Amino acid sequence: MRHRNVGELMTREVITVARTTAFKDIVRTLAEHQVSAVPVVDSEGRPLGLISEGDLLRKSSGQGDYFRSLPKRETVPEDKAAALCAEELMSAPPVCAGPDWTVAEAARLMEAQGVKRLLVVDEKDTLLGIVSRRDLLRIFLRDDDEIRHEIKGDILDRTLRQDPATITVEVADGRVELRGTVQFKSLVPVIERLCGTVDGVVSVRARLAYAVDDTVDD
Numbered sequence: 001m002r003h004r005n006v007g008e009l010m011t012r013e014v015i016t017v018a019r020t021t022a023f024k025d026i027v028r029t030l031a032e033h034q035v036s037a038v039p040v041v042d043s044e045g046r047p048l049g050l051i052s053e054g055d056l057l058r059k060s061s062g063q064g065d066y067f068r069s070l071p072k073r074e075t076v077p078e079d080k081a082a083a084l085c086a087e088e089l090m091s092a093p094p095v096c097a098g099p100d101w102t103v104a105e106a107a108r109l110m111e112a113q114g115v116k117r118l119l120v121v122d123e124k125d126t127l128l129g130i131v132s133r134r135d136l137l138r139i140f141l142r143d144d145d146e147i148r149h150e151i152k153g154d155i156l157d158r159t160l161r162q163d164p165a166t167i168t169v170e171v172a173d174g175r176v177e178l179r180g181t182v183q184f185k186s187l188v189p190v191i192e193r194l195c196g197t198v199d200g201v202v203s204v205r206a207r208l209a210y211a212v213d214d215t216v217d218d
Contacts, residue, residue, distance in 0.1 A: 049090030
């Protein structure tokens with residue numbers, strides 16, 4: 001069973017800015033390329049930080065009497081409000097992942113760090129791409145027949161050595177339903193758990209009978 005990794009889901013053509021890029025040029029870059037964030041990289045292509053629309057809005061919220069009169073949900077740091085270039089605006093250090101990371105690993109890091117995207121780097125910390133929460137959700141767009149084929153072949157046949165003919169696998173919009181008979185009762189939760197780890201599976205419902213209850217002590 002092969003899980004899709006970050007390298008397969010990431011955006012490879014990443015728009016970047018240099019540490020000296022001016023505020024208005026950053027805003028212009030976001031608008032022209034219709035992106036919500038840009039990595040800041042050094043001359044070797046290594047990411048130094050990330051600038052999002054939120055970072056830019058922090059500067060706007062600190063300007064003018066009108067903005068200062070509005071109630072603020074958070075205090076705008078003076079250095080952000082006075083920032084003139086990318087190096088002063090960026091959030092650093094950037095939160096990064098490797099291209100071989102699984103979707104689960106990337107999602108856990110995003111959740112732990114409270115970020116919407118990760119920069120993907122190689123072993124030399126060179127920027128390879130960027131992956132967003134939306135990119136990770138693409139695994140749930142997998143075709144139902146593809147999911148069914150993976151469950152029948154990779155899990156039931158090759159992993160568990162179960163005769164695929166004894167178990168019917170139906171998949172609709174990522175929801176898996178299993179019907180049939182297995183030899184031992186203890187196999188039922190194992191099959192459910194493994195099916196739930198297949199990329200694109202939303203839920204698993206196992207209606208499996210068993211020949212022997214091996215969970216009861218003699």
